[in-house]
Amino acid sequence: MDTARPLYVYVDESGDMEFSAKGSDYFVMSAVITRNPVDTAAKVLALKYELMQYDMERPYFHATEDSPGVRKRMFDTIESLPQFTIHSIWANKHYASPRVHDHGKFYSIFAGALARYIRKAADGRASSVVMVYDAAITKKNQKAFHAKMKPELKADGTKMRIHFDSIKHDPVGQVADYVAWSHFRSLERADDQYWKRIKELQSADVSDHNIFLERHTRYW
Numbered sequence: 001m002d003t004a005r006p007l008y009v010y011v012d013e014s015g016d017m018e019f020s021a022k023g024s025d026y027f028v029m030s031a032v033i034t035r036n037p038v039d040t041a042a043k044v045l046a047l048k049y050e051l052m053q054y055d056m057e058r059p060y061f062h063a064t065e066d067s068p069g070v071r072k073r074m075f076d077t078i079e080s081l082p083q084f085t086i087h088s089i090w091a092n093k094h095y096a097s098p099r100v101h102d103h104g105k106f107y108s109i110f111a112g113a114l115a116r117y118i119r120k121a122a123d124g125r126a127s128s129v130v131m132v133y134d135a136a137i138t139k140k141n142q143k144a145f146h147a148k149m150k151p152e153l154k155a156d157g158t159k160m161r162i163h164f165d166s167i168k169h170d171p172v173g174q175v176a177d178y179v180a181w182s183h184f185r186s187l188e189r190a191d192d193q194y195w196k197r198i199k200e201l202q203s204a205d206v207s208d209h210n211i212f213l214e215r216h217t218r219y220w
Helices: 037-053 069-080 103-122 140-155 171-188 193-201
Strands: 007-015 025-036 084-092 128-133 160-165 204-210
Touching: 007 103, 007 171, 007 193, 025 103, 025 171, 037 069, 037 171, 069 171, 069 193, 084 103, 084 171, 103 128, 103 140, 128 140, 128 171, 171 193, 193 204
Parallel strands: 007 128, 084 204, 128 160
Antiparallel strands: 007 025, 025 084
């Protein structure tokens, strides 16, 4: 592997920031990490162009909205992708202290945990880290994420560039969307059929981390 190449990290999330019975029980932030985004994107685009001959609902993939048939084909495509890494961070929001209910503080916790994982993945061998995060999050939350993530990585000299862009514009971002959706569905609905497919990928190193694993107080 060419260690001089950048490490590309595509991040998406699933769940909401409502800390009450009105919101989701869980929040998930998933990262797809690859040194070969072009090869990965080509596989997803090939599927897109094939399905455009038929009744593809939109010119991009979005797990929540895709039909079961399209969803199955997308998972088949993910199983065929070249070597990559998946790291998914999650939390049961009931264990989030009221002092971190502020969205910026909550994002900072996740950003710090993800930064530590990326530093380990880069291992001082990547020329830089390029991150693409779905632009659906608010500008305020983007700033909170950026403010925590970049200093964490720059601390050991890692060059970092963060882009906030819609998953509509990036095929690899759409893979991250599918990963986050799968993990969230397994937690929120106890439906692990899709997350199981992700965890059993032959071409991916898959891990996850419960951000509140050591917490014992349920707040709501």
